[in-house]
Amino acid sequence: MKVYILDNGYLECDQNWMVAMSVVGTRDCPRAATNWIRIPVFAVLIDHHGRKILYDTGCHPAAMQGYWPASLQGLFPHHCEAHQSLTHQLALAHTAPEEIRTVVLSHLHLDHAGNLHQFPDADVYVPRKDFEHGQALVRRSPDPGDHGAYIKADLEVPARRYHLVDEDQEVADGVSLINLPGHTPGLLGLAVELGRDGTLIFPQDAVYTPANYGPPVRLSGIVYDSLAFLDSIEKVRSLAAKSGGRVMFSHDMEFFHTLKRAPDCYE
């Protein structure tokens, strides 16, 4: 079994989204400047002895050409060079999109579900509560300003079948879905038990950065349920302790630069 990290460029954003209260005004500095940072976006391809499983899909290629509303382009501008397109990254991992019959989405936010349209024949695993929450948000009003970080078109993509996940479960031998709600009403982390490289734990946006992980845990600036967010981080911590696994933080540029990226792989 092999695991490839697929680089999908980066977003720029205010650091307060990643770690809440990163910058706090004081009497002496009431207008403290925010930190404008870069955060990586990546997907994960698992080559499970020939069966290809894709975990998350990155941002839509036309995100900054009007596919995303202007408000989200301003909050989270996406930068992606040609070699960072999902198609190119899959090719680095010797994979064509049509070979992928299983897609797992950690959640349906814009930087995770943006390329789902490339896999109309796949079985798609999504966290039930996030799927239902996202669908309700994008349908209750035509104004994208009411849709949070969901893009309506991403939530209208046809698939062979959507599997709405409530329980932790294996999607293949040694590949487990772990429910980590809090950032969104439902969120699926993924753990892969490899040989040489041990267990890799991808909590995606349940744990953006080492600063969120702590201890002590620090909340991010995008939290649906703060108590569930704390519980989920402790669930990741105990899973890491039990398995000896490595936690793969989702949106930390410094950490991302320590990872092997396609065409390199973990095995």
Ligand SMILES: [Zn+2]
């Ligand atoms: Zn994200």
